[in-house]
Amino acid sequence: MAEPLELLDDLLARAHRAGADAADALYFEAVSLGVSWRLGKLEDLERSETRDLGLRVFVGGSQAIVSSSEIDGAALDRLVERAIGMARVAPPDPYAGLADPALLETAPRDLDLFDPVEPDPQVLFDRAATAEAAALAVEGVTNSEGAGASWGSNRVGFATTGGFAGEYTSSMHGFSASVLAGSGTAMERDYDYSTARHAADLDDPAAIGRRAGEKAVRRLNPRKVKTARVPVILDPRISSSMLGHFLGAINGAAITRGTSFLKDRMGAQVFAPGITIVDDPFRPRGHRSRPFDGEGVRGVTRNLIDQGVLTTWLLDSASAKQLGLVTTGNAARGTSGPPGPSASNVHMAAGALSPKELIADIAQGFYVTEMIGSGVNGITGDYSRGAAGFWIENGEITYPVSEMTVAGNLKDMFLNLTPANDLVFRFGANAPTLRIEGMTVAGA
Numbered sequence: 461m462a463e464p465l466e467l468l469d470d471l472l473a474r475a476h477r478a479g480a481d482a483a484d485a486l487y488f489e490a491v492s493l494g495v496s497w498r499l500g501k502l503e504d505l506e507r508s509e510t511r512d513l514g515l516r517v518f519v520g521g522s523q524a525i526v527s528s529s530e531i532d533g534a535a536l537d538r539l540v541e542r543a544i545g546m547a548r549v550a551p552p553d554p555y556a557g558l559a560d561p562a563l564l565e566t567a568p569r570d571l572d573l574f575d576p577v578e579p580d581p582q583v584l585f586d587r588a589a590t591a592e593a594a595a596l597a598v599e600g601v602t603n604s605e606g607a608g609a610s611w612g613s614n615r616v617g618f619a620t621t622g623g624f625a626g627e628y629t630s631s632m633h634g635f636s637a638s639v640l641a642g643s644g645t646a647m648e649r650d651y652d653y654s655t656a657r658h659a660a661d662l663d664d665p666a667a668i669g670r671r672a673g674e675k676a677v678r679r680l681n682p683r684k685v686k687t688a689r690v691p692v693i694l695d696p697r698i699s700s701s702m703l704g705h706f707l708g709a710i711n712g713a714a715i716t717r718g719t720s721f722l723k724d725r726m727g728a729q730v731f732a733p734g735i736t737i738v739d740d741p742f743r744p745r746g747h748r749s750r751p752f753d754g755e756g757v758r759g760v761t762r763n764l765i766d767q768g769v770l771t772t773w774l775l776d777s778a779s780a781k782q783l784g785l786v787t788t789g790n791a792a793r794g795t796s797g798p799p800g801p802s803a804s805n806v807h808m809a810a811g812a813l814s815p816k817e818l819i820a821d822i823a824q825g826f827y828v829t830e831m832i833g834s835g836v837n838g839i840t841g842d843y844s845r846g847a848a849g850f851w852i853e854n855g856e857i858t859y860p861v862s863e864m865t866v867a868g869n870l871k872d873m874f875l876n877l878t879p880a881n882d883l884v885f886r887f888g889a890n891a892p893t894l895r896i897e898g899m900t901v902a903g904a
Contacts, residue, residue, distance in 0.1 A: 464489070464617030465625050467531060471515060472621050474540045480517040480547070480621075482558050484755075486795050487617035487627075488512045494610035495581065497588035503606065505581060514795025515539055519547035523556040527795040555778040556798070558622040558755070559787060565626065565758035568751035572744045573630035574613065575658040584609035584635075587662075591637040591669035598673030600641045600680065605649065607669070609635035624756030632747075633659045637669045641676040648682070648860075650675035655887070657745040675829070678850075682862035685851055685903040691825040692866055692899040693818065693852065696882060698831050699891040703737065703806050705870055707889075708838055710764065710772070712779030712790075712801040721841035721871060722770065730770040731874045734811075737765035739774075741789070741804035747888035748804045754793035759804065762788070774801040808891040811879035815893040818880045825852035826901045828866065841870035865902040872898070 462470070464487040475483040489511045496504040514527040517540075524546035528539050592607035610633070617627035636653035652672040654663035694702070714720040722730060731737070741759035743749050753759055755777055763771055773783070776791035776799045792802035811818075819825070832846030844867040850857045873896050880893035 464615065464627050465619060467513070468617055468619035468625065471513070471536055471540070472619060474536055475515060475517050475543065476621060478540045478544045480519060480544060482518040482621045484516050484558060484618070484620040484622075486514040486793065487615075488514075488795055489615040490612065491578075492610065492612035493579070493581065493584065494608065495584045495588055496606055496608050497585065497592055498606035499604055500589070500593070502585060512795040513539065514793075515543050516798065517543045517547050518557060519544060521552040521554070521556075522547050522550040523553055523798070524550050525796065525798060555781040557777065557781075558620050559624075559757050559777045559791075561622050563757045563787060563789070564622070564624045565752035565756060568626050568628065569742060571628075571742060571746070571749045571751060573628065573657050573746075573749055575631040575633065575660075577659065578613070579611050579633070579659065584611065587635040587665045588637075590665040591635055591672070592639075594666040594669030595637045595639040595673035595676075598639075598670060598677060600677035601639050601673045602643055602647070603640040605638040605640065605651075607635065607637040618752070618754070618756055620756055622756075624752075626752050626756060628751050631657055633657075633662055635662070635665055635668070637672045639673055639676050641673070642680050646680065648676055648679035650679060655747070657747070661745065679848070679860045679862070682848070682860040683851070684863060685861055685901070687900070687902045688824060689898055689900050691822050692896045692901065693815075693822075693825060693827045694894040694896065695827065695829045695849070696884065696891065696893055698828060699894045700887065700889040701831060702873070702877070702894060703808060703889045703891055705836055705843075706737065706765075706874070707774065707803045707806065709841075709870070710770070710774055712773050712775040712783065714838065715773050716779050716782045719839050721837075721839060725770050726773070728770060729768050729875070731765050731768040732877055733768045735765055735768045735877065735879070736763055736809040737806065738762070738809065739764050739790070739803050739806050743805045743885070746805040746885075748806075750804060753789045754791035754799045754802075755787070757787055757789040757791065759789040764806070774803055776801045803889075806889045807883065807885065808879055810881045810883035810892050813878070813880055815880045815882055818878065818893060818895045819852055819857070820855040822852045822855055826850075826861070826864065826866065826899070827852055827857050836870070843868050843870050843873065861903065863903070867900045867902065868896070868898070
């Protein structure tokens with residue numbers, strides 16, 4: 461089989477000969493291996509290998525996209541024929557097109573995203589088994605929902621008739637454990653996990669298992685509290701959800717449709733003064749790092765929020781054209797669809813106070829460790845989600861609480877948010893412990 465860039469070059473040449481005014485093509489190859497483990501026994505072992513090819517053509521102001529898992533010569537001709545035929549009957553799209561050649565990445569960076577060692581299945585068995593055994597060894601843990609371990613690698617190639625051609629390979633290792641504590645109707649569940657580009661960066665499976673078990677036991681015998689308006693503390697495990705809501709609100713697709721509660725807030729104070737949120741596509745071994753975006757555009761490390769002020773939208777070329785702006789290098793795409801805006805590695809900068817100091821002056825409050833449901837209105841910012849965690853009294857985390865609802869509006873929540881100093885880079889989106897003032901907490 462030809463190398464990805466050779467294959468893409470051939471495909472684009474075929475598309476040009478068939479009548480495409482311009483075209484781009486994406487090659488995606490994935491290999492994955494995963495195991496499921498429960499109560500000391502292997503439950504499942506799966507391996508998959510896939511290859512996909514996506515072609516986007518532009519004909520007379522219209523575009524069409526076709527994908528296929530077949531990549532021999534005859535299949536390429538069929539792919540081109542279908543794409544050209546669809547483009548000729550598709551409605552014109554004034555915003556569709558290749559990225560500006562001046563913005564293309566010409567010297568992709570090596571971001572150390574690929575661990576070349578594919579683990580033996582026994583390595584995955586051991587990670588899952590060790591994590592589960594450590595969790596079950598915690599006093600009070602009574603059952604297991606299972607443990608798992610996985611590995612995967614992806615190879616991506618992208619080329620355009622506008623002069624771009626690039627490829628990169630990445631990998632991801634991970635494992636998890638989920639266990640139950642207590643008995644009967646008083647059982648509580650919790651979990652922990654670790655993921656990393658390189659196996660050497662994974663947490664210790666035994667430590668992850670112990671944390672999962674200790675978290676489950678700590679949740680036993682939860683209480684309910686009366687409805688109140690109190691400060692809410694978000695544990696780092698879920699604090700990144702605030703970043704997710706923010707990123708959705710500044711996504712160029714939402715801005716062009718007018719369906720974002722931040723659509724008129726560019727240049728305004730959106731978060732509390734001092735808050736900084738960074739998008740960084742170049743973090744070595746980062747979960748969402750990429751040497752170029754889904755249109756071949758060079759990325760930029762930028763402050764999305766600078767001292768609380770909104771500085772930019774997340775844009776691909778199409779959304780940028782609609783807004784009269786320039787792409788921010790945040791395009792992402794798959795083989796069967798057009799590019800769309802998407803963040804890379806995002807984090808909220810750490811604050812000055814420790815989590816303990818952040819809680820110290822709270823007479824009554826809610827420390828949230830789990831969020832349930834997705835009751836967020838992206839148009840108005842109204843926020844209401846189920847939650848569980850621990851009640852805070854006189855600056856101390858006390859007893860567990862469950863079946864709670866936390867409500868507010870994201871516009872107010874962002875402006876009344878304080879980060880702690882415990883930022884750790886573990887995922888694609890990372891935030892420290894967060895304190896949000898004046899939330900409505902509904903319980904019994």
